[in-house]
Amino acid sequence: MxxxxxxxxxxxxxxxxxxxxxxxxxxxxxxxxxxxxxxxxxxxxxxxxxxxxxANKEELLDGMVEVIVGEIAPPARGADWKDAIRQRILSARQALLSHRWASQVVESRRHATPVVLDYMDSLIGMFRAGGFSVDLTHHAMHALGSRMWGFTQELFPTPPPPADPEARAAMFDQLAARYPHIIEMATAGSRDGGSAPGGGCDDQFEFEFALDVLLDGFERLHRQGWDSTARRRPTGATA
The missing domain is CATH 1.10.10.60 (Homeodomain-like)
Structure with missing residues (x-):
């Protein structure tokens, strides 16, 4: 039994x-x-x-951010500072794209938890290991902003164009009369063999483009021995 x-x-x-x-x-x-x-x-x-x-919903959200940060790949071994930072940030982007709500929560946090600080400290350490001064590293981190977490904010939300081709063409004609430069840029993809007019941007490409522009700029300033004190000095003042 x-x-x-x-x-x-x-x-x-x-x-x-x-x-x-x-x-x-x-x-x-x-x-x-x-x-x-x-x-x-x-x-x-x-x-x-x-x-x-x-303890509460806010602590829960803090912890959820920690889980996502834990999904970011560790720093690449043997890579130079630029490749290491690029790979780390693109891994952060992949983690956030896996959780579409994450950027909203990251932006809403009022303080950084130890896990978040560990990630930020690792990025700063990569700049420092590349020979960057504390001064330039400070300003580089500000320039990266939310991009260090793998996301950026759009300037303005853009509604999708009408699905009907005739209605879409009429809408673009009407907008072009008032905003010629915006429409020129928005429709450039179709003339250059890219996406259809109004089809939207390639977010990943745009993110990597901006990241590379920043990293190249940081590299140039580092090679020039850039120092923020000279930029802050009042016009006409002598050292």
Whole structure:
């Protein structure tokens, strides 16, 4: 005679499991729909059980950012400073593209956790290992801005053009009369063999283009021995 079937033992709840479940749930339902209650339901616990591992929703979001930063590939061994930084940032971009809500959360954080600081410190260390002064490294990090996390903000949101070809052509004709330079640039892709007019930009290409422009500029300034004190000196002042 066999005994009653044993109920599968649930994995113990810990901070890492809570955070990874929150990331997975946000990937499914979106960050705005994520709540402590919905996360508790996903984990099969009461909401109060979560507060043993995260104090509140803000701490949960901080931890979710930590999980994503943990997905960024480690620094490449043996690479020069420019390749190492480029690879690290592009890995950060890949991590954020895997979690479309992540940039919104990164921008909303009010303080940096140790994991976030570790990542920033590694980038600074790559500049310093490349011979950059602390001064130039400081300004390079400011210039990178959110790009160090793999994303940038668009200047303005652009609605998609009408699907109907005739309506789309009429819309571009009307806009071209008032904004000729914007429309010239927007439609350049079709004339150059690229995307169709109004089809949008290649975000990855644009991101890498801007990143390379910045890195090339940093390299030029480093070779010139650039120092911000000369730039800050009032006009006409002598050293």
């Amino acid at each position: 066999t005994g009653p079937a044993k109920t599968p033992r649930r994995a113990p709840l810990n901070r890492d499991r809570v955070l990874r479940a929150a990331v997975a749930l946000a990937d499914e339902i979106g960050i705005d729909a994520l709540s402590m209650r919905s996360l508790a339901e996903r984990l099969g616990v009461v909401p109060m059980a979560l507060y043993k591992h995260v």
